Structure formats: structure tokens, C-alpha cells
Amino acid sequence: MKSSLQKFKESYFLYSFKRDKVAMASFIAILIFIALAITAPWIAPMNPYDSNNIDIMNSEIAPSWTKGGQADFPLGTDNMGRDMLSTMLYGLRTSIMIGIGAVSLQALIGIFMGLSAGYLGGKTDAILMRIADIQFSFPYLMLAILVGAIFQIVFGISRYEQLAVPLLILIIGFAEWPMYARTIRASVMREKNKEYVEAAKVIGLSKPVIMVRHVLPNSLTSLMVISTIQIANAVMSEAALSFLGLGMPVTMPSLGSLIRSGFDYIFSGSWWITVFPGILLILFVLAINLLGDWLRDVLNPKLYKD
Amino acid sequence: MSHLLEIHDLEVKFALRTGDIIAIDGVDLTLDRGETLGLVGESGAGKSVTGFSIINLISKPGYISKGKILFNGDEISSYPDKKMREIRGNKISMIFQDPMMTLNPVFTIGTQMIETLLAHKNISKKEATKIALEKLKKVQIPSPGTRLNQYPHELSGGMRQRIIIAIALITDPQIIIADEPTTALDVTIQAEIMDLLQELCETDNMALILITHDLAVVSQVTEKIAVMYAGKIIESGLTHEVISNPKHPYTIGLINSIPGSTKPGEKLQQIPGMMPTLSEIPSGCAFNPRCTEKKEICETIIPEPKKTDSGSIVSCHMR
Numbered sequence: 001m002k003s004s005l006q007k008f009k010e011s012y013f014l015y016s017f018k019r020d021k022v023a024m025a026s027f028i029a030i031l032i033f034i035a036l037a038i039t040a041p042w043i044a045p046m047n048p049y050d051s052n053n054i055d056i057m058n059s060e061i062a063p064s065w066t067k068g069g070q071a072d073f074p075l076g077t078d079n080m081g082r083d084m085l086s087t088m089l090y091g092l093r094t095s096i097m098i099g100i101g102a103v104s105l106q107a108l109i110g111i112f113m114g115l116s117a118g119y120l121g122g123k124t125d126a127i128l129m130r131i132a133d134i135q136f137s138f139p140y141l142m143l144a145i146l147v148g149a150i151f152q153i154v155f156g157i158s159r160y161e162q163l164a165v166p167l168l169i170l171i172i173g174f175a176e177w178p179m180y181a182r183t184i185r186a187s188v189m190r191e192k193n194k195e196y197v198e199a200a201k202v203i204g205l206s207k208p209v210i211m212v213r214h215v216l217p218n219s220l221t222s223l224m225v226i227s228t229i230q231i232a233n234a235v236m237s238e239a240a241l242s243f244l245g246l247g248m249p250v251t252m253p254s255l256g257s258l259i260r261s262g263f264d265y266i267f268s269g270s271w272w273i274t275v276f277p278g279i280l281l282i283l284f285v286l287a288i289n290l291l292g293d294w295l296r297d298v299l300n301p302k303l304y305k306d
Numbered sequence: 307m308s309h310l311l312e313i314h315d316l317e318v319k320f321a322l323r324t325g326d327i328i329a330i331d332g333v334d335l336t337l338d339r340g341e342t343l344g345l346v347g348e349s350g351a352g353k354s355v356t357g358f359s360i361i362n363l364i365s366k367p368g369y370i371s372k373g374k375i376l377f378n379g380d381e382i383s384s385y386p387d388k389k390m391r392e393i394r395g396n397k398i399s400m401i402f403q404d405p406m407m408t409l410n411p412v413f414t415i416g417t418q419m420i421e422t423l424l425a426h427k428n429i430s431k432k433e434a435t436k437i438a439l440e441k442l443k444k445v446q447i448p449s450p451g452t453r454l455n456q457y458p459h460e461l462s463g464g465m466r467q468r469i470i471i472a473i474a475l476i477t478d479p480q481i482i483i484a485d486e487p488t489t490a491l492d493v494t495i496q497a498e499i500m501d502l503l504q505e506l507c508e509t510d511n512m513a514l515i516l517i518t519h520d521l522a523v524v525s526q527v528t529e530k531i532a533v534m535y536a537g538k539i540i541e542s543g544l545t546h547e548v549i550s551n552p553k554h555p556y557t558i559g560l561i562n563s564i565p566g567s568t569k570p571g572e573k574l575q576q577i578p579g580m581m582p583t584l585s586e587i588p589s590g591c592a593f594n595p596r597c598t599e600k601k602e603i604c605e606t607i608i609p610e611p612k613k614t615d616s617g618s619i620v621s622c623h624m625r
Contacts, residue, residue, distance in 0.1 A: 205395075
């Protein structure tokens with residue numbers, strides 16, 4: 001009898017992964033990014049959140065290999081005198097946290113709505129999907145401004161700093177759940193007419209059990225593909241919001257707010273404040289998208305050819 | 307003693323936009339413990355709908371509009387869904403046509419078998435696995451222990467149908483409804499599966515309702531037969547009586563169109579015409595446009611079921 005590990009080793013999934021250099025490279029890149037993000041507090045040269053470490057006299061120091069650079073700050077410092085490398089590592093951590101958090105929230109709402117709409121059909125379907133349509137037609141920037149403003153009034157600007165991460169997770173999570181709902185609904189509607197669902201009814205299982213135990217696992221393929229794309233989207237959304245000043249505060253920068261804070265100084269020659277976080281963001285999103293692309297190809301049985 | 311299953315004057319309607327159409331029109335059936343009944347007819351005659359209405363799972367927009375279904379004397383046709391779920395898969399099981407589709411592709415055989423048990427019986431997973439293994443042995447699957455951890459795609463069609471039978475058997479039901487259980491299988495496997503079903507019914511005293519269009523299978527396996535046409539039972543009785551001495555022109559036509567009764571080189575016999583669509587059932591006897599013995603009365607008056615000298619019940623003016 002084969003163990004599940006052995007089965008995985010022999011699977012087409014792993015086989016095609018090993019042969020696809022792009023998928024391998026992007027997977028490794030993502031692992032490195034996540035490892036960096038998790039270990040940031042230990043590997044970063046300084047803690048950019050601690051104002052004791054920051055000296056304004058150090059501001060706008062160029063990267064160490066250029067003229068005027070210092071060995072202490074390998075990628076230079078930003079306008080507040082924080083070490084760029086450390087700030088970027090912490091920023092990556094924040095960005096990934098918000099990305100995963102927001103996608104989890106999206107998935108939670110989206111799966112519930114999509115599964116109910118697709119399986120129950122009829123009026124439930126019509127109502128839930130119209131809610132999704134309304135949500136989709138609502139620009140998330142507007143939502144962000146609105147919710148952000150309400151938050152700041154209710155909790156006070158001083159506490160906004162601590163609440164920024166959950167707030168952004170909520171905003172991006174709520175803005176994008178219809179993507180999940182629609183994907184799940186489409187695949188549930190395809191699955192629910194298959195005979196195994198009929199068979200599950202015949203053996204006397206209840207509707208929620210059939211939905212969660214039988215239909216949902218058969219829709220997981222599309223869920224996996226959309227999740228990778230949605231994480232990339234969420235990270236981008238967060239960066240965009242932060243760039244507009246609606247996201248993470250400058251004292252706790254994410255990659256987006258770093259790009260934004262550097263933007264003011266780009267014409268005075270301090271290009272590194274914007275460019276380095278920008279490159280990091282692009283690499284991270286690109287790696288996720290490439291992996292998602294490969295995943296979509298490999299999980300789509302219609303594309304099995306050679 | 308009451309019958310195991312009684313169907314009285316069952317009428318099933320489908321609510322379409324253009325109005326209700328009648329799919330089952332006044333069907334009466336009885337079934338006793340350990341009895342095997344064959345439900346025969348062309349596609350669209352209402353065989354499967356009859357089967358599904360027994361477990362109250364007619365797909366929308368169909369509904370039972372009249373009549374009742376008694377199981378062990380209880381009127382199950384009026385049970386609420388929750389109460390009905392305790393009967394489905396537990397006391398009355400169903401086997402479907404296509405074994406490729408009935409098993410959930412993402413779970414192992416073991417998981418799916420155990421699921422049925424856990425849904426109905428208050429037992430531990432370990433005990434359930436034991437019972438599952440026992441049933442797999444009963445349906446004569448080689449190396450049952452390995453099968454429990456395999457996925458449906460790793461098994462052949464015949465093997466899968468055996469598994470499905472094992473799942474249907476797992477709660478020791480009193481009735482099995484087999485909806486064309488061998489149609490999707492090749493001929494050698496068909497015989498094996500039918501033998502298996504017959505054997506299981508005998509050893510476990512289970513009643514079987516075999517829904518099929520294959521008269522040859524019915525004549526081998528079942529004790530009683532009911533021939534359906536356009537939502538009505540037009541002839542019923544003991545299988546050997548009906549097969550050897552068919553009364554209704556439709557039954558005669560069906561038996562004559564079995565390829566075995568034609569000599570090599572001759573053209574196969576068939577019943578002329580097609581079954582009417584349910585929305586355009588002709589007046590009088592529904593079979594009259596295709597009937598070889600048609601008289602005027604057939605076009606106006608619906609024939610009542612009559613008992614014949616051989617003991618079978620026939621709905622035809624000419625008998």
C-alpha cells in the first residue's frame with residue numbers, strides 16, 4: 001500500500017513541477033520571500049519601528065556601493081534615517097501579512113456565498129449574486145476612504161497605527177470576495193448535477209453535508225488557482241492604497257508606503273527609497289503570478305497533452 | 307401482515323412553464339420482503355421517476371401530486387425531508403446506471419463507504435471500517451483491504467459497480483432500487499453483476515426493484531414484472547407468466563423485438579412509431595397510435611386494468 005507521501009512523489013503534479021524551471025524558480029523565490037518576512041525581526045540590521053534606533057542625521061544616505069554610501073546601511077537610508085534594508089524586510093512582512101489575511105477573508109466570505117448560491121440556486125442564488133454584483137461595482141478605493149475615515153474618527157488617529165493592518169485586511173477582503181463567490185459558484189453549478197451528488201442524496205446526507213463534504217472538495221482546483229492570483233492582487237491593492245496614503249502609516253511602512261515616501265525625494269536624487277521597495281514588490285508579485293499560471297495549466301485536465 | 311412496500315394510485319406531475327404534465331399516472335405496486343420486481347419500459351415511460359418517488363427525491367420541477375407510498379405500513383410519501391433522510395440509504399438504497407459518475411472522484415472508496423454508515427448508525431470509525439471490509443468481501447471484490455484506500459479512478463467499471471452495490475448494502479437495507487445497474491457495463495460484467503444482485507437478495511432476504519429496459523435481464527432475475535408505458539403500468543404479474551404469455555400488444559411487441567427471437571438474416575422486429583411525449587399523450591389508450599389491434603374504442607376510452615385467466619393484470623380493451 002502506498003503512503004500519501006509516496007503517491008505525491010509519483011504524481012503528475014510533482015513531475016510537471018520538476019520539469020518547469022519557471023515554476024520551480026518562482027516557488028523558490030516565494031519561499032525565500034516568506035522566509036525573509038517571517039525572520040525579519042532577527043535578520044534585519046535594525047528595528048525600523050523603534051525610534052531610538054533612528055537618527056535623522058542619517059537620512060538619505062546613498063547605497064553603500066555608491067558615492068557617499070556607508071557600510072552600515074547596505075541599501076542606504078530613507079528620508080527619516082531608517083536603514084532601507086531593514087525597513088524593506090519589515091515592509092515585506094507587513095505586505096505579505098495583509099495579502100494572506102485579506103485573501104483568507106475573501107475566501108471565507110466568497111466560498112460561503114458562492115457555495116450557497118451555486119448549490120441552492122433559485123432565489124438564494126439571485127439574491128447572493130446581486131449582492132456580489134453590487135459589491136463589485138463599488139470601487140474599493142472609495143470603500144477604503146470611507147472605512148478609513150470612519151475608523152480614524154471612532155478609534156482616534158493615534159490608534160490608527162495599531163489598527164492599520166486589520167483595517168486593510170478588512171477593506172481588501174471585503175472589496176474582492178465576489179471574485180471567489182463567482183468562481184466557486186460556477187464550479188459548484190457544474191458539479192452539483194453530477195451523479196455522485198445524486199448518490200449522496202440517495203444515501204441520506206443533508207444539504208450542508210453534501211455541499212461541504214462532496215461539492216466543495218471537487219471545486220478546490222479553481223479555488224487554488226484563484227487564491228494565488230488573489231494574493232498577488234491583494235498585495236498590489238495594499239501597495240496602491242498605501243501609495244495613496246490610505247494604507248499603512250509611514251511609521252510602520254509596508255512596501256507601498258515606502259514607495260510613496262520615497263516618491264517625494266526621487267527628484268532630489270534619492271532614487272533608492274522608491275526603487276528598491278519597488279523592485280521587491282514587483283519580484284514578489286511576479287513570482288506569485290508565474291506560479292499561479294503554472295498551477296492553472298497543471299490543474300486543468302483539458303491541457304494535459306504530452 | 308402488511309406489505310413491505312405499497313404504492314397506491316401514485317401520480318407524479320412536472321410543473322413546467324407551459325403547465326403541468328403528468329409523468330406517472332396512477333401507478334399501483336406492491337412489494338414483499340425478499341421479493342424481486344422488474345420495472346420495464348422504453349426510455350421516458352416513467353420507470354426511473356417511479357423509483358425516485360419511492361425515496362421522495364424526484365428532481366425539480368417534479369412532485370407527487372396524488373397517491374401514497376407505504377413502507378412497512380408507514381406513509382413515507384408525506385414524511386418531512388429530515389425523517390426521509392433516515393430512510394434513504396438506510397432502509398431503502400438505490401444503485402445508479404453509471405458507476406463512473408456515482409462515486410465522488412476526490413475521496414477513497416473507504417471514506418465513501420464509511421460516510422454512509424456514519425450518517426445512519428451510531429458507531430465508531432473503526433467498526434464502520436470493519437463493516438465496510440465485510441461488505442466488500444460480500445460483493446466478491448479481490449483484496450478488499452487495498453480497495454478501501456484506492457480512489458474511484460483506479461478501479462474498472464465492473465469493480466466500481468460492485469463497490470456501489472457494497473455501499474448500497476452497507477446499512478442492510480430492506481429494499482434496493484437498481485436503476486439500470488448494468489447498462490453502462492459490458493455484457494460479461496452485466497451477467498456477473500446481475501447474478502451478484504440476485505444472490506444477495508436471496509441470502510439477505512432483501513427486496514429488489516430492478517428498473518431496466520432489458521427484458522432478458524428481467525426474465526432471468528425477477529419474480530414479478532410491471533411493464534410501463536407513458537406513465538402507466540399496462541401489464542403486471544408473475545415474470546414467467548408475462549414473458550411466456552404476454553397479453554398487452556405492447557408487451558408482445560417488446561418481447562418480439564428481443565434480438566434472440568429473430569432468425570439470422572431476418573430483419574429485427576420492432577414496434578412501429580415512438581413513445582408519445584408526455585405533453586401530447588393521445589386520448590384513450592396511450593398506446594393506440596402504435597397498436598396493431600387498434601379498434602375505435604381505443605381512441606376514446608382509457609382501458610381499466612383487468613385480471614386475465616393467467617393471473618396477470620392487463621389494461622387493454624381487447625383482452
